[in-house]
Amino acid sequence: MSINLIVLVKQVPDTKNITAKAMKDDGTVNRAALPAIFNPEDLNALELALDIKDRYNGNVTVITMGPPRAANILRETLFRGADRCILVTDRAFAGADTLATSYTLAQAIKKIGNYDLILCGRQAIDGDTAQIGPQVAEKIGVNQITYVHKIHEIRNDRVLLSRNLGRIMEKIETGLPLLITVPASANQPRSYGAKLMMRFKRARTRLEVEAENDKDNLPAIAAACESLANRGLLIETWSAADLDADPVDIGLRGSPTKVKKVQSVVFAATETRKVDPTETGIRQLMAELIEERTFG
Amino acid sequence: MDNKMSTNGILVYIEIDHDQIATVSLELISKARDLADELGVEVSAIMISDGENKDNAAPFSYGCDHLYRITDTRLKFYETLPYTNLTAQLIRRIEPQIVLFGATPIGRDLAPRVASSLKTGLTADCTDLQIQDHEDRAKKKLYKNILFQIRPAFGGNIIATIISPDHRPQMATVREGVMKLGRANPKRKGQLIELPSELSESDFHNQFIDRLVGRRRINLNGADIIVAGGAGVGGKKQFKLVHELAETLGGMVGASRAAVDNGYIDAEHQVGQTGTTVRPKLYIACGISGCVQHQAGMDQSGKIIAINTDPDAPIFNIAHYGIVGDLNQVIPMMIKSYKAKE
Incomplete structure (x- = not known):
């Protein structure tokens, strides 16, 4: 039995290490000033997919929607063991909220057609919405189970898995096809395979080939792409037209939510009273708090 | 649509946690009450369960006007598809202008799927909700009394105000403890509406093999x-x-x-x-x-x-x-x- 796995991944700005330099004067974040990284929980989803591939002779297709430079994380998935990568990119996708993004990803999944299990990270660190997984599942019309940390068994189009709902752990058996979201606690993502890295370090998208060549020299570009494709090194690029996407459902137009305003977080400074770290200082503070009935 | 929007109410999804109404749901009813008073509309709530929870009066005492209750013994544990279908069905029927969910693990599983099936917007993890006017200068259009959904984004480094001006309902999830629980008025009455579940066996896909409930979370x-x-x-x-x-x-x-x-x-x-x-x-x-x-x-x-x-x-x-x-x-x-x- 071979299991067809699709993993949805995203390149995100590293929001954990935001410095003042990354903030513009108007309070918005300058994404260009932040390093772009592999969304951490998408790595957990990829790891779970690769683990299933190892156990059941599956194949792993990775899809990302993003700007051309998102090809970097696709190469990273090849270094870890993914079989096929697709970059979904088009200026028409810009400004998409989760609804428009999930529609676009669902169109890409439908184009692939053949899938048993779709895996996404629980959420992305730039938006923290956790909405893409459930919305993609709805758009392609499959069941979803969120926060899956373990796949026990897959057999005869059935899957036995465990999910973590915080206080509650559920062990569930359900049918395929299915979409699951994967939290960080699920596993420890593997590092690059040395052989895989040697093999795929030259993997390129067509856009990258264009950038590396004289962009007007079409025959050279076509030859380079063909050569890459023959060696399994061409990362596929799909546009809105390739996805047969309805223009009213993608990008800014397909997004019901609009950002009305953003402001950087400036917590109103409170007048802080300094308390000496001495017996006297602390004794006075505690006496005052008791006096004010702060302790109830 | 604008005309109708002004009278349509607010719907709160009530989550059942161990046969009890989750605190966050009552916090949301309290907030919905405030917003509804500002809009001059009513607050409804939907409660899906197996019927074991008994505290049906609580939503009313926090400000709910209409409680839609769907009871089915097969709905003991949350399962995405039947819960999504029932919730989306009620929204299509009563057409609320705003729908609120707790940003719990279950709310974050349910709300996005409901929003997707209704093709409307959803803002996750709001820390504040306000009713305000929005002027779209490009379209030369004034949107009166729409929901301003305020949330941290970018790892908490910015605060964004999100709106869904052209889509209804306007949907948001809110984390537990963010909205203040109002003062309960046990004398306050509302209307209880029992709805049939109308689910068939084919609506259920998950088989619960095992379910471990950890010790009570530190509250x-x-x-x-x-x-x-x-x-x-x-x-x-x-x-x-x-x-x-x-x-x-x-x-x-x-x-x-x-x-x-x-x-x-x-x-x-x-x-x-x-x-x-x-x-x-x-x-x-x-x-x-x-x-x-x-x-x-x-x-x-x-x-x-x-x-x-x-x-x-x-x-x-x-x-x-x-x-x-x-x-x-x-x-x-x-x-x-x-x-x-x-």
Whole structure:
């Protein structure tokens, strides 16, 4: 039995290490000033997919929607063991909220057609919405189970898995096809395979080939792409037209939510009273708090 | 649509947690009541369960006007597809202008799928909801009384105001503890509407093989006093001091993400954007530098005492009392003087 796995991944700005330099004067974040990284929980989803591939002779297709430079994380998935990568990119996708993004990803999944299990990270660190997984599942019309940390068994189009709902752990058996979201606690993502890295370090998208060549020299570009494709090194690029996407459902137009305003977080400074770290200082503070009935 | 919008109400999804209405759902009814009064509309709620929960009056006492109850013994445990279908069905029927869900693990599974099936917008983890007018200058259109959905984004580094001007309903999830629970009025009455579940066997896909319920979560939300430790505590052993101070003061123990990541304490104690949002009377931050993500979860505390060796730690910007010093010395002094006074 071979299991067809699709993993949805995203390149995100590293929001954990935001410095003042990354903030513009108007309070918005300058994404260009932040390093772009592999969304951490998408790595957990990829790891779970690769683990299933190892156990059941599956194949792993990775899809990302993003700007051309998102090809970097696709190469990273090849270094870890993914079989096929697709970059979904088009200026028409810009400004998409989760609804428009999930529609676009669902169109890409439908184009692939053949899938048993779709895996996404629980959420992305730039938006923290956790909405893409459930919305993609709805758009392609499959069941979803969120926060899956373990796949026990897959057999005869059935899957036995465990999910973590915080206080509650559920062990569930359900049918395929299915979409699951994967939290960080699920596993420890593997590092690059040395052989895989040697093999795929030259993997390129067509856009990258264009950038590396004289962009007007079409025959050279076509030859380079063909050569890459023959060696399994061409990362596929799909546009809105390739996805047969309805223009009213993608990008800014397909997004019901609009950002009305953003402001950087400036917590109103409170007048802080300094308390000496001495017996006297602390004794006075505690006496005052008791006096004010702060302790109830 | 505009005309109708003005009278359509607000719907709250009521989550059942161990045969009881989740606190966050009552907090949302309280908030929905305020918003509905501003709009001059009514508050409805939907409750899907197996019928074991008995406290049906609570939604009314917090401000619900119509409670739609769907009872089916097969709906004991949350399962995405039947719950989504029932919720979307009711929304299509009563056409609320706003729908609110708790941003719990279940709410975050359910709400996006419902929004997708209704092709409408959804804003996750709102920290504030307001009714305001929005002027679209490009379209030369004024949207009166729409929902401003305010949430932190970009890892808590910005606060964004999100709107869905052209789509209904306007949907949002809100974390537990963010909205204030109103005062219950047990005399307040509402209308209970029983709806048939109309689900067939084919609507159920999941077979529950095993279900483990962990011990009751530490409920930081209800705590009046929280003593929290951060990376600056330095180790699991030193973290005992934080526990000791909390015990002495009759408070609960909180932690920063760094303390949890370092393994000093379990994740259920975590305060902040990815943990619990708290608003105790007193918050004592021990060895917590106070990054924005942490501040977002505790800056509404009545009084904040910060203990840190670094005088430039951001926590001092929001602290009412700042103690620049070593917590290993300061905490024992606090315990000693508290016990002496008691």
